[in-house]
Amino acid sequence: MRLSPGAHRTVRFLVDWGGLIAFLVGFFAFTGRDMVAATWWLVGGSAVALLLGLVLERRIAPIPAISGGAALFFGGLTLLFHDETFVKIKPTVMNGIFGAVLLGALALGKSPLKMMIGSALVMADEGWRKLTLNYGLYFLAIAALNEVVWRTQPNEVWVLFRMPGLMILGLVFSFAQAPMMMKYMRQAAAPPPPPAN
Secondary structure: OOOHHHHHHHHHHHHHHHHHHHHHHHHHHHHHOHHHHHHHHHHHHHHHHHHHHOOOOOOHHHHHHHHHHHHHHHHHHHHHHOHHHHHHHHHHHHHHHHHHHHHHHOOOOOOOOHHHHHHOOOOOOHHHHHHHHHHHHHHHHHHHHHHHHHHHHOOHHHHHHHHHHHHHHHHHHHOOOOHHHHHHHHHHHHHOOOOOO
């Protein structure tokens, strides 16, 4: 099935955020603000979102697959042990892993971001290094922030921090990277200097 660009964007959004939207709705509207009961909504929403992406796009992109799989894993632990701690530490664990992978790869002279999106975005290598560093530090900061919020705030605040809070923070951070990215995109597009005679 070939999707129109608008339908493709809608499917992408649902695959990326469907589980968390279901969790938010379930928590506030249908479960009496019971975190474990709302986790059923997270698990169900994540499973449906991944299945929708697989059926309509015939594939699941790596990041949504990892995120959706983690939601199913941590949500499953929450339901199995009736302990909301598991669903609350999922952002800490996943963002900590993402940050460590990016910074570890950078220390080895690699750029996972360039490997993932370099074909769609031409940028000088220094730009990829800075972008990888920035995102690595961002993910670690989000992991630490999640720990502070879930340990110090009531469930209602943490759920709103989780969705839409983290989505908004991610968008703001991504837009903040645009000036730096544009600088290194221009450098990559600049013609090489003429050879010396």
